[in-house]
Amino acid sequence: MVTIKQVAKRAGVSFKTVSRVVNNDPTVKEENRVKILAAIEELGYQPNLAARMVRKKNSDVIGFISDEISTTPASVDILRGAQDRAWELGKTLMVFNIDPKKPSASNLLEQCRQHRAEGVVYGAMYHQPVKLPVQFDQQPLVMVNCFDPNQQRAAIIPDDEQAAYDVTLQLLNKGYKRIAFLNLNPKIVAAKLRLSGFLTALKEFSIDDDQYVVESVEKVVEGRTIDITREVADRVITEFKPDAILCGKDLVALSLYFVLERRDLRVGHDIGVASFDDWDCIPQILVPSLSSVALPYYQMGRASVTRLVNLISGKQTSLATERVKCQLSSRESF
Amino acid sequence: MVTIKQVAKRAGVSFKTVSRVVNNDPTVKEENRVKILAAIEELGYQPNLAARMVRKKNSDVIGFISDEISTTPASVDILRGAQDRAWELGKTLMVFNIDPKKPSASNLLEQCRQHRAEGVVYGAMYHQPVKLPVQFDQQPLVMVNCFDPNQQRAAIIPDDEQAAYDVTLQLLNKGYKRIAFLNLNPKIVAAKLRLSGFLTALKEFSIDDDQYVVESVEKVVEGRTIDITREVADRVITEFKPDAILCGKDLVALSLYFVLERRDLRVGHDIGVASFDDWDCIPQILVPSLSSVALPYYQMGRASVTRLVNLISGKQTSLATERVKCQLSSRESF
DNA sequence: AGACAAATTGACAACGTTGTTTATTCAAAT
DNA sequence: ATTTGAATAAACAACGTTGTCAATTTGTCT
Numbered sequence: 001m002v003t004i005k006q007v008a009k010r011a012g013v014s015f016k017t018v019s020r021v022v023n024n025d026p027t028v029k030e031e032n033r034v035k036i037l038a039a040i041e042e043l044g045y046q047p048n049l050a051a052r053m054v055r056k057k058n059s060d061v062i063g064f065i066s067d068e069i070s071t072t073p074a075s076v077d078i079l080r081g082a083q084d085r086a087w088e089l090g091k092t093l094m095v096f097n098i099d100p101k102k103p104s105a106s107n108l109l110e111q112c113r114q115h116r117a118e119g120v121v122y123g124a125m126y127h128q129p130v131k132l133p134v135q136f137d138q139q140p141l142v143m144v145n146c147f148d149p150n151q152q153r154a155a156i157i158p159d160d161e162q163a164a165y166d167v168t169l170q171l172l173n174k175g176y177k178r179i180a181f182l183n184l185n186p187k188i189v190a191a192k193l194r195l196s197g198f199l200t201a202l203k204e205f206s207i208d209d210d211q212y213v214v215e216s217v218e219k220v221v222e223g224r225t226i227d228i229t230r231e232v233a234d235r236v237i238t239e240f241k242p243d244a245i246l247c248g249k250d251l252v253a254l255s256l257y258f259v260l261e262r263r264d265l266r267v268g269h270d271i272g273v274a275s276f277d278d279w280d281c282i283p284q285i286l287v288p289s290l291s292s293v294a295l296p297y298y299q300m301g302r303a304s305v306t307r308l309v310n311l312i313s314g315k316q317t318s319l320a321t322e323r324v325k326c327q328l329s330s331r332e333s334f
Numbered sequence: 335m336v337t338i339k340q341v342a343k344r345a346g347v348s349f350k351t352v353s354r355v356v357n358n359d360p361t362v363k364e365e366n367r368v369k370i371l372a373a374i375e376e377l378g379y380q381p382n383l384a385a386r387m388v389r390k391k392n393s394d395v396i397g398f399i400s401d402e403i404s405t406t407p408a409s410v411d412i413l414r415g416a417q418d419r420a421w422e423l424g425k426t427l428m429v430f431n432i433d434p435k436k437p438s439a440s441n442l443l444e445q446c447r448q449h450r451a452e453g454v455v456y457g458a459m460y461h462q463p464v465k466l467p468v469q470f471d472q473q474p475l476v477m478v479n480c481f482d483p484n485q486q487r488a489a490i491i492p493d494d495e496q497a498a499y500d501v502t503l504q505l506l507n508k509g510y511k512r513i514a515f516l517n518l519n520p521k522i523v524a525a526k527l528r529l530s531g532f533l534t535a536l537k538e539f540s541i542d543d544d545q546y547v548v549e550s551v552e553k554v555v556e557g558r559t560i561d562i563t564r565e566v567a568d569r570v571i572t573e574f575k576p577d578a579i580l581c582g583k584d585l586v587a588l589s590l591y592f593v594l595e596r597r598d599l600r601v602g603h604d605i606g607v608a609s610f611d612d613w614d615c616i617p618q619i620l621v622p623s624l625s626s627v628a629l630p631y632y633q634m635g636r637a638s639v640t641r642l643v644n645l646i647s648g649k650q651t652s653l654a655t656e657r658v659k660c661q662l663s664s665r666e667s668f
Numbered sequence: 669a670g671a672c673a674a675a676t677t678g679a680c681a682a683c684g685t686t687g688t689t690t691a692t693t694c695a696a697a698t
Numbered sequence: 699a700t701t702t703g704a705a706t707a708a709a710c711a712a713c714g715t716t717g718t719c720a721a722t723t724t725g726t727c728t
Contacts, residue, residue, distance in 0.1 A: 001450065003714060014678045019716060027676060046447045050384040050393070051714035054683045059384065076410045083431055092445065095429040097417055111426065113380045116335065227619060251619050258621070261595055285561060285585050287592070337684060348708050353686060361706060385684035388713045
């Protein structure tokens with residue numbers, strides 16, 4: 001590999017002067033600058049970041065540790081967001097492992113420290129509480145799409161409550177009155193928050209005594225989880241006769257579409273449907289297209305890096321949890 | 335940060351002896367080794383990889399550059415596979431950017447070189463030819479899920495032809511005879527290969543003059559691509575009366591299910607359905623569940639790193655394209 | 669021309685490691 | 699008791715860079 005000294009020799013100056021040019025030090029004669037830049041170009045010189053880091057003692061590296069990929073691959077967007085923001089701030093994101101089943105989180109943290117990462121973003125694949133090992137205290141840390149059960153760590157999470165509140169309000173404003181909610185399993189954080197947002201919205205329209213909430217469209221049989229959306233939806237429609245159904249995720253809406261098709265209920269006409277996730281192409285491939293609340297993964301990824309860099313620089317030291325707004329993608333289903 | 339010298343002081347030995355312990359050099363008295371390990375533990379020493387790298391001149395870093403995320407987020411699995419394999423081989427994968435719309439591929443490559451990455455994996459989000467800028471010649475390179483149009487670069491791609499051949503053969507073996515193929519746009523590499531595999535399988539059963547291939551289930555209207563799967567499927571069923579339909583991707587199968595539902599054709603009974611992608615939960619949420627050929631993203635990710643490390647070490651210098659087998663996930667739809 | 673300040677450059681140390689060479693310790697062999 | 703040789707440890711240089719400070723060059727003013 002080409003070093004700064006080789007460039008210096010080629011340009012006929014001391015290697016220190018080359019260093020100055022590389023670091024945009026203004027105290028270099030224009031004539032020399034031109035010569036040096038030419039030499040850099042000719043030799044294809046690239047500064048050795050490792051050597052620079054040893055000397056300067058800052059790495060500009062941020063570690064990104066994430067737990068296992070789950071059923072929501074859209075959450076790679078967290079990574080995209082983090083990456084983009086890191087780039088903007090002149091940092092390199094080191095993604096240490098995406099599926100650390102074998103290497104434990106602490107192992108990954110060790111790697112981060114060996115690379116002298118200035119801080120760590122810990123991302124989860126769905127919104128949940130995560131109790132991190134004590135080792136994570138040793139450097140600036142931001143949790144994204146997850147949070148410390150004791151609120152002792154900076155966290156960026158989606159505002160599920162606002163999301164449910166907003167979409168419910170929009171349904172109500174369009175005149176829907178009997179809204180059923182096929183919610184996710186109540187053990188899921190998002191499910192609890194959304195229920196709360198849902199109920200708040202209903203209360204504002206004073207119809208909080210006339211709703212129908214289903215907790216979980218899954219059943220565990222012999223240790224295996226099976227989807228029972230269709231049965232549940234069938235029952236809800238028969239018993240409650242809703243004029244709109246809010247689904248916990250797009251896949252639930254998908255199953256619901258089949259049920260409605262069979263019952264000859266036209267979505268967006270006889271019955272309104274809304275959902276959460278706005279998952280890639282599903283909402284658009286459905287007919288009529290599905291209105292769904294997108295989870296702000298990309299924004300959260302960006303926010304996590306911004307927050308971490310502020311933490312590192314001491315500009316912002318609060319450990320408060322930051323909620324990121326969710327946006328409804330309005331389509332034809334209501 | 336704790337340095338090797340601080341550890342040495344604590345243990346009462348020269349810093350070089352600590353270095354020996356860290357690097358598992360056997361020529362250290364047991365007594366000292368114990369003392370040093372204790373000191374390392376107490377101080378929480380982590381070797382500085384940057385300093386080590388400067389001295390040893392090898393980085394154990396592999397760059398991973400990928401183009402924009404497309405409609406197949408499952409392809410993160412390429413990254414997972416690469417990461418896992420890198421870990422096994424004691425390498426660190428530096429994911430330089432997932433969505434380099436702003437920074438060009440060459441910029442990312444510069445970053446790789448500044449980090450002294452020993453080689454680069456270039457991944458595409460769907461199987462396609464990619465003409466990389468000449469700068470990519472400057473270090474070992476493996477392309478994954480894409481390939482050089484002139485075959486001048488090592489590449490790992492899915493064996494789409496085998497995939498289509500296999501699934502078609504299985505359909506035929508189960509007694510299906512009139513198979514329609516709702517293929518993807520013929521501009522897509524996978525579409526061409528799959529068509530070829532499909533036809534080869536039919537030929538083996540001597541029914542290659544009685545099939546029905548649809549090229550593309552999309553239409554471009556005023557610059558926007560719209561999905562016309564439902565119309566197309568309707569027409570195919572009416573005109574060709576197939577006993578089985580092979581779909582280009584799970585989302586096509588999804589739309590097809592709606593069409594069949596409306597026509598009261600029972601999937602897996604009146605008509606067989608198969609598809610490509612095996613995309614996350616879609617095949618399982620459908621009723622009856624969809625048999626789909628999975629693309630071997632994870633395996634390809636692993637293979638790409640294995641191949642790259644072999645290239646770097648000179649163990650394997652061939653630039654041949656490596657095809658990775660696709661596996662059918664057999665379910666209830668045929 | 670000479671003096672002086674400003675601009676520019678270079679010599680050298682330092683960062684935290686590892687490779688190489690040299691010194692020390694200690695036990696076994698004479 | 700001395701020599702030998704192996705085992706162990708230390709000293710020092712080196713990696714490619716940047717920080718510090720002294721040295722040199724250049725330009726301006728008298």
